[in-house]
Amino acid sequence: MKEINTLPDDPQLLKQIISQLQARNNYLEEQFRLAQQKRFGASSESHPAQADLFNEAETLVEKELEQDVATIEYQRKKPTRQPLPKDLPRERVVHDIDNKQCDCCGGELHKMGEDVSEKLKFIPAQVKVIEHVRPKYSCRQCEKTQTQVRIVQAPVPASPIPKGIATASLLSQIITSKYQYGLPLYRQESLFKQYGIALGRRTMADWMIRCASLFKPLYDRLHDVLLQQPVLHGDETTVKVVKEDKQTSYMWLYCSGTDSPAPESHIRNIALFDYQNSRAGRCPVDFLQGYDGYLQVDGYAGYEQTQATLVGCWAHARRKFKEAADAQAKGKTGKADWALNQIQKLYRVETACKTASTEAHQAARAQQSAQLLTQFKTWLDKSAQTVVPKSKLGEAVHYTLRQWPKLIRYLDDGHLKIDNNRAERAIKPFVIGRKNWLFSFTTSGAESSAILYSVIETARANGLTPFDYMMHCLN
Template structure:
């Protein structure tokens, strides 16, 4: 059955008692109360709003396309109206977003990444959408024996300054899984490097070598692959087993790789792709080897890179945000949707329910957290 759009019309007749009026009784006119609305006097239902929000932020469908789809149903719903709704209703989700923010700061490990965003009314060429993620990509992926909620939060800024991360993290002192960007050094967290980035550098060196041969790059790639092979074996193991195995097997491999890097740095020209790959690893070495310190840690920052990918895909469709207010609304709604997805919820139903309950007085925000909502 194709999707259907229905207009729900509420009829509220007024009744008055003439006998009461003759007897001088006041307030004789009675009328049914106004049905609950997500926002007072707003005519959009939670299901319609959920459809618009999930279409844009889950499936990357720009508002102008949604506008044309509604026209096929004979409904005039302009993109400006929908944009105003999104900004307005994103405010309803702010308490839930803030609650998720408090929960993520309690986690032992946070993965971080950032990507560019064009905001038309911003004075700067590029603004940035920062991503903070905890847990794994899905509930099944959580390390056995460890309760780590899956949280994916976006934070908009018109800058890439490290102070943006400092402000969001509010003195967080746990582990921060990052790439090589120096801005994260300003935080109070213990930084964990990303072997996926290091491996990528050697892949570029191998491609750049062409027919000249890429023996050294191949050696490094094979050695890094040994580290990843161990991680594949440890994927479903407990934190304790991961730590012990890494100490027994990963640490010696890392020691061999470090010695090779030190030796190769003296043999390879620093301006070449291979030289840059070697120097990147040496500069990042303390961060790159730290993943062996705790079984909770990952060998790379792919958790954050996968988390930010839905935003990147959506950006290819809708291209830009008109205002900073719209960008902030997008950050909130992407956070709600991606966290719901990470907790294996039906996103449409979750957003619809949240819209309905967040507009009610005395709502219990804790019960709307995705991992709590899944138990309902």
């Protein structure tokens, strides 16, 4: 805005200038409060289902939409120690007394019981060399009569890395250390040095690529099964590839089912990563191969090119209003708080029906959530006419209105979720690992990472121990 040296005589022009300055000032104050929140506020986002973290007193923003809110009492449970697994090997150490005579009368003491307390002992990893010995045999008679003697020997045992020193257990350890626990190969290289083993990161990187090629048929089979599921979740995040430094690469995620085994559900728990050097809409189109079921994603327009029926994510919509609430002056409440409270009610319906059947879940949504959504839509339409579009609240309102047909689609099917947190939780291990190993050097390395991440996350989602599962497959 241009600097004003003199005030105009026209009252209307003066009011217009003052209005512009006030709008500018409000915008800058909002950005300042958001910067403070990001710098000094809590780094994690509270899940909307945690009712104890919300203020139950609704703001009187729209009196015609005012709702009574029930008070929820929260009582902290005392922490209890979980019992150690029964299948762990146990070593019994008895601490007995030496003198078993009574101090009073000198009689012999008898055992009336015992107290048992368990302590957990950690045994560091052991590394050992397996020598594969193959004796050679020949015929002494043939040695005397023939110039060429046939040598008989047992075949070389099958190995994931032929002519290499790596066993299935070693490969599984390296893979899970990097892709499950985010331990870069250069750190694993230093760990092996502690045992006097010179195992370079380049060698391990080559092993990862070769193991990924072994898992590719399993990945393709999981891909086929994934596309048969009625509901999919999708998300994407950036990944740095050194050989692709002129363009931004992405790791796409497509998953189904839940984060943990659900024996009664017919939907498979699968999580597949797909590396692409682009964020174009052709990426999900190519991966989904004409999939026409439900696809729950965020508001990215690239998914519009697929043939799937898109479902919106209320967690993303809530995040917009949370930013608007953080941008408010400290101690004040406003429209953003009302929106957060209304979204909280939608999540309460989901929490109450968490263990119900899909039919009962859908019926509860029709009876309770539909009315809440109607109220929310009325509030959004009215607020869109009064809020400043470039403000955080304006962005939240207009984003929610644009996504509204997708946001209410979860009412159509009891298998659908209210948000896309299934995908966000599945992609989180990759995001955390990326902070440690920072980048992939080549495209083949990024593609191999996608396959290995897929196997690990799918194993975890089905209640398997990734190390044991990968070792079983490699063997």
